[in-house]
Amino acid sequence: MQLTRHTDYGIRILIYLALLPKEDKASIDTISALYDISRNNVNKIVHQLGKAKVIETRRGKGGGFFLDQHPENINLGDVVMLLENTLEVIDCENQKCRILPACSFKGIINEASTAFIDVLRKYTLDDLIKSSKQDFTTIFNLSF
């Protein structure tokens, strides 16, 4: 049971954006180099976050992207649900499981994954940065 790297990358991208000085924009190339993630992957994640209005993307020269909401309004549960393409922890339908009509395991698993997401829902992007702003800015080598 593992999250995809997409989700991991997405969170990291958001952390970076949350620490960028106001009015600054990030670019796909910057992020790709910063985290050593393939350009294409960053591209897709940024696009996804943009469609979901978590960030705002601007095409064209001088373009880039930045948070579209305050970090304290960006819920980690939502972000994970957005980037993780399957939260169906078990697939009973696709393989025609014989005991499906009598089986209650799916229900229990659903209860468990709801509990998982509910924990994430308690936190926002701001919780990820508020206590370590200085550390992050050093790592990112950002100046104010």
Place this chain on the structure above:
Amino acid sequence: MQLTRHTDYGIRILIYLALLPKEDKASIDTISALYDISRNNVNKIVHQLGKAKVIETRRGKGGGFFLDQHPENINLGDVVMLLENTLEVIDCENQKCRILPACSFKGIINEASTAFIDVLRKYTLDDLIKSSKQDFTTIFNLSF
């Protein structure tokens, strides 16, 4: 985020064993045919469950396997932890994440996966069968 089929298969194997009449044994071939799971896969899962003393396996002619504990003592959290080989939902170490020293996401994810397992821990194999014994025996075509 998905469980492996191994885990799914393991649970199904245990359900079948829980419904077998006392003193009866199951065999790898029976299970393989019953659930349409490759022989080799069943082999591995049975072996794993045997090593963990969830079931008892007997080699040789007239051999087979059966539950080594009462269904109400077989905890679903334990079974899932046993069969799922990685419960590290995110891997921060292996890819040398730059922000690791400042990052608190791992901790939140750990809290979430603990919540996931804790739900499973509330249930036992007996919870999976007690309310549907008749349905299962029909599906399995077992007679008493």
Place this chain on the structure above:
DNA sequence: CGATAGATACATTTTATATGCATGTTATAA
């Protein structure tokens, strides 16, 4: 001792994920 059944090891296939490559589209600035 032969047949049966799990144990073990390794090879191959399959699938999901991740990456790569190419091209399109939009916006800015010279």
Place this chain on the structure above:
DNA sequence: TTATAACATGCATATAAAATGTATCTATCG
């Protein structure tokens, strides 16, 4: 208004994890 920079989109390929296949070994019963 055109060159250029930046995101958008689609498809192809590579990688890694999972699942399956094949073979052989070992234990046990009759």
